[in-house]
Amino acid sequence: MKEKRVLRIIENMQKHNLKQMIVTSPAAIFYLTGKWIEPGERLLALYINVEGDKRLFINELFPIDKDEDLDLIIYNDVQDPINIMRDFINRDQILGIDKNWPSHFLIKFMENNIAPGYVNSSPIVDRVRMIKDEEEIALMRENSKINDRVMSKLVALIAKDYDEKKICGILSELYEEEGASGFSFHPLIAYGKNAAEPHHDSDKSRLSTGDSVILDIGGRKDNYCSDMTRTVFYKELSDEAKNIYNIVLEANLEAIDKVKPGARFCDIDRAARGLIENHGYGKYFTHRTGHNIGIEVHDFGDVSAVNEDIVQPGMIFSIEPGIYLPNKLGVRIEDLVLVTEQGVEVLNSYTKKLQVIE
Structure with missing residues (x-):
């Protein structure tokens, strides 16, 4: 994990009163983890909350080295990653989601009432990424x-x-x-x-x-x-x-x-x-x-x-x-x-x- 970058994201989340979010853009995930993954049609999501929890939900087809600062939640093609994710998300808090996340994932989140509401959290990451280190x-x-x-x-x-x-x-x-x-x-x-x-x-x-x-x-x-x-x-x-x-x-x-x-x-x-x-x-x-x-x-x-x-x-x-x-x-x-x-x-x-x- 790029910890300094993650901390900047968390600080920006706090400024916007957002307690949890998932990052799904491969570019943004690379920015925060140093790992570039193109998931195709499969779900890839990095969960972050203001307490500093970080979990990467990833299909087993994309092998990734274990990172002591990042919990890996690995699923396979016969499992439903949405159902897996719901156990790790605070269902009482608004959830931030990338602007370009495929609608079929978001709709399933909404149908399952995984969070009480959703906001476009891309600007929180984007504005941090504007300032290069x-x-x-x-x-x-x-x-x-x-x-x-x-x-x-x-x-x-x-x-x-x-x-x-x-x-x-x-x-x-x-x-x-x-x-x-x-x-x-x-x-x-x-x-x-x-x-x-x-x-x-x-x-x-x-x-x-x-x-x-x-x-x-x-x-x-x-x-x-x-x-x-x-x-x-x-x-x-x-x-x-x-x-x-x-x-x-x-x-x-x-x-x-x-x-x-x-x-x-x-x-x-x-x-x-x-x-x-x-x-x-x-x-x-x-x-x-x-x-x-x-x-x-x-x-x-x-x-x-x-x-x-x-x-x-x-x-x-x-x-x-x-x-x-x-x-x-x-x-x-x-x-x-x-x-x-x-x-x-x-x-x-x-x-x-x-x-x-x-």
């Missing part, structure tokens, strides 16, 4: 360095006339070469007019002279994620494309400059969005400025116009403004940033200088 920060720094090296290799491949999908396949090999275990999300490789789709699904498209090329990539190592976007141009660069690139770069830098303890996420978004709007491209910046990241590529929290949460040391999130002209071109520049006691540390070092690939 030193172990997590070290892993995120390392993963971002890997992503920098992969991006450098990737940009060198652009001139080789591979289609988007082929580049994605090669990218998998690059992450393996650098010691990552795979993608943290499906990479976005977009040429020309495809780059005007912020979530383009890479296809067989090939490069044409003057194309903007969006490279949005991230790898996973030690169950933590990286994420970065760079935009380059193929052989030629129009004046319009150059202007848009410089605006997006300025927006990226302006937003990063606003990152510090005490700032609000919405103000960081406003720094990027306001600059792009002032240049007349506001309607072409169609997504939020960023998202939190860690064990999941989209951890809880985002850099958006409606998020008034205060930025705190230990948070890690993306800064990724973009401009997308439909059927023409797109530009996005993304870095991961770590909030420090003094201000901000940019985790990515791969160049943001405008590049035209010959």
